[in-house]
Amino acid sequence: EMFYGRRALLEEIRGQRQENFLIVGPRKIGKTSLLQRVRFELERQGYRVIPRGMDYTTAPSSRELLKAMISELWEDIDPARALAGFALGEALPPLRSVVDEWSRRHPDRSIAIVLDEIDTILRTERRNYLLGEWREASTLGQALATLLPITAPPRTEDQLAQVKGALTGAGWPPDVVEGIIEGLKTPAEERRQSPLLEELRSVAALLLQGGAVCRVILAGHAEMVEARWDLFGPLLNFAKQRMLGPLDEGSAERMVREPFARLGLRFESAGAEQLLLDKTFRVPAWIQHCGALIIQSIDERLRVSRREEQKIAERDVIVALEKVHAEERAALQSENGMYMLGPECSFVLLSLVDEP
DSSP states (O other), X not given: OOOOSOHHXXXXXXXXXXXXXXXXXXXXXXXXXXXXXXXXXXXXXXXEEEOSSOOTTTOSSHHHHHHXXXXXXXXXXXXXXXXXXXXXXXXXXXXXXXXXXXXXXXXXXXXXXXXXXXXXXXXXXXXXXXXXXXXXXHHHHHHHHHTSOTTOOOOOHHHHHHHHHHHHHTTOOHHHHHHHHHHHHXXXXXXXXXXXXXXXXXXXXXXXXXXXXXXXXXXXXXXXXHHHTOTTSTTTTSSEEEEOOSOOXXXXXXXXXXXXXXXXXXXXXXHHHHHHHHHHTTOHHHHHHHHHHHHHHHHHHHTTOOGGGGEEOHHHHHHHHHHHHXXXXXXXTSXXXXXXXXXXXXXXHHHHOSOO
């Protein structure tokens, strides 16, 4: 009950079973809190939500993140294999194949992949994609091989000859045909790992058992918006994009008032409450941070306390706002501060800039 606002978006994500979503918003606007709530709501609907406890802020690499998702599903399919884990350098099975196998064991149950901070991986994987690595013929052959069932035996020479003949007959150049065939013949442990975003797009297209679905919900900022318009990128026409802005007025007022009320605290005047609302610009993280600073200030006073000092004075609000604004100034002046904030957050800049 301590989650405020975003109800319309939550209902949209809950209600549209076939849709993937890209949640876009600047830092501290509440993307992480929203995704935590999305995970909770989807689990209540019976989804198997992955990954747990890991995103791009905690995963050392996209491979580790992919391995975490595959391992979680393997725990349901083959606990002994999941316990053994994957050796360093060992090729991971395609996520698509693992999801398909999981669905056969758990028919009628859907999967949701919910990932935060997607911009981090875009900075590396998109560059590789645009350089053409994923479109090389040999890599294409490897990709085709990964779409086969996990239990499928290696392709025979006769099968490869049929593929080669079909590609040649369709007009592919000889060098491209040879590259694709070489890729198909590449042992699984030597295959180049496909980019994570390609894996996510592939798995979201699966038709699972009993009408179940595999949905992907990603959160990020400027790089994700840019990637969505990339004609050669994996996010083009992949998901519905929803922008996350400040809280609506009613939700912001509740977020300012209710947590204090639960602690027996109230504002000394309506002006003090309105000041906190106005100068945090309804940004959830700012409201939360200011609230924590105000409680800390009152707690220090109450050590020599009188009961009336449990009121939140305008001075408490001003001191908390000054600290938060100072931290934001420092963040903006850091090496990547402007990049992290982005143009959508100009309403924050207006509150911080001292000169034109």
